[in-house]
Amino acid sequence: MDPTLPTGVGRPSGWMIVGATGMGLASAYWDDSWHSTLGRDSALIPPHLLLYASIVAVGVILGLWAMRILRDTRSLNALGRAPGFILAAASAAATAIAAPADAFWHSTFGRDAVLWSPPHLLSVISTTVLLGAMLVSVSDRPWRQLQIGLSAVVLAAAQILVMEYDTDVPQFSETLYLPVALLSLLSAGWVIIRMTGFPFALTTAIVAYILLRAALTAGLTGAGWLAPDLPLALLGLAAVDLLQSLPRLRWLVAASIVAALESLLSAIGLSSVQIGSILPWTMAVVGAALVAVFVVGVRNRAVTATIVLLLGLSFALVTPVPASAHDPGQGPSFGTAALSVQGDGSGELTVTVDDFSTTATMPGRAWLVARRAGQTITVPLAAGSVSRSGRATGRISLPHPGLWFVYADVSSSVGTLEVWLPISQNFTGTITQTRALYQPTETREWSPPQYLFALSLVAIGAVLVVWLMVRVRRVPTLGATERPYTSGAPPSLPGR
Numbered sequence: 001m002d003p004t005l006p007t008g009v010g011r012p013s014g015w016m017i018v019g020a021t022g023m024g025l026a027s028a029y030w031d032d033s034w035h036s037t038l039g040r041d042s043a044l045i046p047p048h049l050l051l052y053a054s055i056v057a058v059g060v061i062l063g064l065w066a067m068r069i070l071r072d073t074r075s076l077n078a079l080g081r082a083p084g085f086i087l088a089a090a091s092a093a094a095t096a097i098a099a100p101a102d103a104f105w106h107s108t109f110g111r112d113a114v115l116w117s118p119p120h121l122l123s124v125i126s127t128t129v130l131l132g133a134m135l136v137s138v139s140d141r142p143w144r145q146l147q148i149g150l151s152a153v154v155l156a157a158a159q160i161l162v163m164e165y166d167t168d169v170p171q172f173s174e175t176l177y178l179p180v181a182l183l184s185l186l187s188a189g190w191v192i193i194r195m196t197g198f199p200f201a202l203t204t205a206i207v208a209y210i211l212l213r214a215a216l217t218a219g220l221t222g223a224g225w226l227a228p229d230l231p232l233a234l235l236g237l238a239a240v241d242l243l244q245s246l247p248r249l250r251w252l253v254a255a256s257i258v259a260a261l262e263s264l265l266s267a268i269g270l271s272s273v274q275i276g277s278i279l280p281w282t283m284a285v286v287g288a289a290l291v292a293v294f295v296v297g298v299r300n301r302a303v304t305a306t307i308v309l310l311l312g313l314s315f316a317l318v319t320p321v322p323a324s325a326h327d328p329g330q331g332p333s334f335g336t337a338a339l340s341v342q343g344d345g346s347g348e349l350t351v352t353v354d355d356f357s358t359t360a361t362m363p364g365r366a367w368l369v370a371r372r373a374g375q376t377i378t379v380p381l382a383a384g385s386v387s388r389s390g391r392a393t394g395r396i397s398l399p400h401p402g403l404w405f406v407y408a409d410v411s412s413s414v415g416t417l418e419v420w421l422p423i424s425q426n427f428t429g430t431i432t433q434t435r436a437l438y439q440p441t442e443t444r445e446w447s448p449p450q451y452l453f454a455l456s457l458v459a460i461g462a463v464l465v466v467w468l469m470v471r472v473r474r475v476p477t478l479g480a481t482e483r484p485y486t487s488g489a490p491p492s493l494p495g496r
Helices: 011-037 046-073 077-081 085-109 118-137 144-166 174-196 201-222 232-242 250-267 275-296 301-317 448-473
Strands: 330-344 348-358 366-372 375-382 392-397 403-412 415-424 428-440
Touching: 011 046, 011 118, 011 144, 011 201, 046 077, 046 085, 077 085, 085 118, 085 448, 118 144, 118 174, 118 448, 144 174, 144 201, 174 201, 174 232, 174 250, 174 275, 174 448, 201 232, 232 250, 250 275, 330 403, 330 415, 348 366, 348 403, 348 415, 348 428, 366 392, 375 403, 392 403
Parallel strands: none
Antiparallel strands: 330 348, 330 428, 348 392, 366 375, 366 403, 375 392, 403 415, 415 428
């Protein structure tokens, strides 16, 4: 292999990766809003098609990258030596595996619509690692704009882990939000700092990502969809760039500032996560930082940050709660029903279900169910039975702010049927919609084979994360314009 031949990803291909990832980001938030407002639908809905297009685009770019290396070097070994290529290819393969794994999961173990199901987690993790590998590939090039673009989408991919919290549809307890968000943020920030090496690279990437999210929010809002919160708390991560003179403390300070900003945003209504779920973790992060630095005596900044976040995450996970915010999956449809909700702005709702159009007979009782962030409230909808053309009315109180999913469940000749609407706790007025009357899928206890399959998927993601960390650690940290070039002939730089 001729060492002067470039084997890293090219600049145009790198920008195509950034663009494809932006498409994927838009599709993820659009898809989340689609399911939160319309429910489960076919595999060919517009946000899914946009996601498929982004995945195909990334696959084509990786294929062209491999073909260029083989054309220029005539060596399969060159693929292994190309910076970041094997890791990117392995991550792409894991992303591809996640799709059939998800289908197998649903068909074997039942529907699981939450983002944190093992197949979905593998997809998110492998996508993030793939983008990290692309950043590795250009780390020895003085392409600052491209490095910023890739860094911004690395942050974007890492933040997908908490997308359901940012879009006000948390499937798990909100106490998990801050430790998971901090862990993903600091990990992504560490990769960016190591792979760029020029001043304020992380800060610039954060600003670029916030602008991307702002454009996404404007687009979704303008089109009438639910939009995510703006990730303004990420600005606290800029402390890593600002506190260069405190190498052992800057990550801990950044984590504390991010947590404090998130608490402030929640307090003033700019974050969907409740302040009561965030504030204890804000104090925990600061306290753990003090313990790590002044008591334990940990000196390495990356290890210190890891200890702080893992302490909080481990404490949150010792008392997990089941995912019970939205339906775990819509089963067969048996017609339609009209659902009307009247709110007074303080969480008191009057719910009416009528105008049934269904082949099922409904001799049984009916009840209301409201769900958010692992909390479920159930009250009777009407006394006695509900006829096919009858009406049932009930009242329910939503205790906490945020978006709730309100269901009318009706006993029928084919089992329980339900119809639902997303309703904000402070909703004022009346809304009436005709929605699908469907049979909810059964939520079952996990079996040993399910645990084993889940563990295997999570293990694949963990291997990819460790692989990326090792690969990043091997890259010199002198800065992109100072590093020895390993992916081809060094370009001429002005003044050199």
